[in-house]
Structure formats: C-alpha cells, structure tokens
Amino acid sequence: MTQRIPPLPKDQWTEETRDVFAFWGEPNAREEGSKTSILQIMGNHPGLGMAYNHWGKQLLMANTLATRHLELLILRVAWKVQSVYEWHHHVGYGLNCGITLGEIAAIKTYPEGHTWAEEDAVVIDAVDELLGTNTISDALWARLEGVLDVRQRMDLVMTIGHYVMTSWALSAFGAPVEPWADAIGFDLRTASGKVPQRTLKPGEGEGWAEGRD
Template sequence: MSSVPNEFRITWPPKETWTDATREVQSFWGEPNSWEEGSKTNVINVMANHPPLAMAWSHFGKYFMIGHTLSKRQLEIVVLRVAVLVNSPYEWHNHVGYAIQEGITLEEIAAIRDFPNGDHTFSDEEAAIISACGELIKGNNITDATWATLQKTLRQDQMMDLVFLIGNYVMTSWGLSAFGVPIEGGADAIGFDLKTKSGRTPGVTYRPGESEDWIEKRGY
C-alpha cells in the first residue's frame, strides 16, 4: 500500500474567491459555521473548487450514506473492501470507525481487508458482497456464481444499489488519490494495518448527522 498523500494537487479555494455556490458545497453536511468558515473536511473543500460537480457528487454520495436499500453493515463492508482494492487510505481511515459503530469488529475488518484469506468465515451473502467488489473492479462485471448467491437474499433494488455503491466509492477514491487529498491533519489516522498514528485502538466514529456530537467524535 502507498503512504497517505501529504500534499494537495488541488488545494482549498482561497476564502476571497468563495461564492454562495462554494459555501453551499462546504455546508452541505451541516457542519457548524461551515457557511462562514468552510468545512473542516479536506475532500469537501477540494471539491468546493467545482460547485456544480461537487453538488452532484454530494447528493449521489448522500444517497449511499443514508438513503440506500442496503444495511449499514453491508455498506461498510463494501466501502472497506473497495478502499483496500483501490488503495484509498482516506476512505479506509474514515470507514473503519463507521464500521465499528455498526458492530463490525476489528477482526472482521481485518478479514475484509485480507479476503479470502484469514480465519474469519463470512456468511455466503457477505462473502458474495466482498467478492462482487473485486469482480467489478478487476473484471468489470459480477460473475454468474456471485450474482446467483446474491439473488438468494437480496432484492433486485438492493442488487442495483450494490453495484452503484461499489462504483461510487471507486470513483470517489480515484478523486481522492488523483487530487492528492490527505487525511485531515488533526485526525488520528488509521492505517491499513489497523494501527493509528498515536498507537490507540481504532474506535467508533459517526456519519454526518448520525449523532449530535458527530463533529467532535470524528476527531478533527
């Protein structure tokens, strides 16, 4: 795995250039004072350089964050697996905490990372979800065998969401890497080895709006 980017290729837009459209991007997720001061999230501020794209991306991403037909556990399994396959330290760092909040253990997270190796045994459905990530990324399709397994337990709309969920996080990870977006400087970065920068054990974090103190709990 490559190291976390430490230099922006696209920097935050200078405050004197901000328009209402810029501020709408920065305040999309409801961070306190974000209209006046901007977001504290690196990727949001980088995307604010291009408000039409950023708002389309934000609405698409919001659907997969809080409006999709899959369970939150399924969502986090997908994002963690995609982060490993496309080498996205930023998404990995953020979603380890989200996964823990959904009851996914560090042992399970390591098994998602190492799939199909490791001691943990996933259900047929979850193994097929993890496999679908690799099949789409590496082969541009889902195999008939994996599709048949998924059809046993997922509805048609859920299977459609699964494919687009995988694609959404591949696309976002490409942007993070290509734009050189680093993990926020104040964050206790979680590596692919599940060790934090400070040496602390990774813990729970919350998605935007999921708790009243989600800003404080995210750690930057």
C-alpha cells in the first residue's frame, strides 16, 4: 500500500502540529513526533487532527459501552471494511480486556464459529445492520434496549460510525501499520509468525508506549 499522505517534514512543524503529536501523552512526541502513523498524518492538518483526537479519546476512553463490547464492535468493523490498521491494534486491545483469540477469530465468521451471548451478539448485529442498511431496524433496536441503556445505545451507533470513518481515512490516506510493530494479520498471526499478545491503549496504563521506540 502506498502512503498517500506522508508525515509532515519536521521543519514544517508548528506548535499546533506538536499538540497533535503529544495529545495522548506519548513520551517525547512533542519533540520527536508520534510513533503512531495516524497522528503523524494528522499533523498535516492540526485543526482537524486535534478535533479528531478529542472525539476519538471520548469514544475510546470514556465510552459508556463495556470495554468488551467496544472492542468486539471495533474488530467487527475492522473485519467488515478490511482495515488492516485497526485490526492490528484492536486485536491487542481486545486480548487485554479478556476477549480470547478464538472469539476474535469467530468475529470474522459471525454468526458461525462461536456461541455468542445475546449482549455480545446484539452489538455485532448492530455493526452489520448499520453497514448493510444504513440504519438499525425496530427489531434490533428492541434487542439493544434489552441490554443497553440510552447513553450506551448512543455511544454504540456513534462508535460504529467513528471507526468506519477512521478505517476509510486510514485506507484512503495509505496509513501503514507502524514499522516498529509486529503487524497482526487477519489470520491472527504476526508478521514474524508469533501469536498476538495483549497491548494497552494510549494512556491506559503505565508502559502503554513501550514498543514505540
């Protein structure tokens, strides 16, 4: 994949550009730039980059959905729209919140391959209906009401849209999986052939930025 929007050259960085890089608290990002591909791209458009950061942080870190449901949702979106970048990152995040490799594999073959609890199935079904019909049917909405409160249903719909948008942008911009990463493929093996391991989200805990050196 060709990277269509490369990182902004360092001699063109402004304070606003550095704010985009440093937003998530990544060590030395203000001085050296982010090790994260999407932030380096967004540095080309700082106003958009900071709006994207704030919106993304709300949905990733302050979402009212259970973390398990959030990660199931994102992984299903990544699989449906074939986002290599989002799949790579959220396999690790999913493992960290207790989703098993077997469950992650079954996200690709849903509804076959695993017996899902209703509270999991309804989240995955919401992804599929929104992508397939551009709305949620009355029948599925009633199922959602059975397991999610109003704020959670709002977050569900907005989060699906956000990760579809993000996946489109990553694909259209040609954002690569970071060169320091042992990229996780859709076959759930890393580029080096290892089994994927859990990873922390940005700012989630001490040591989240390890491996970004």
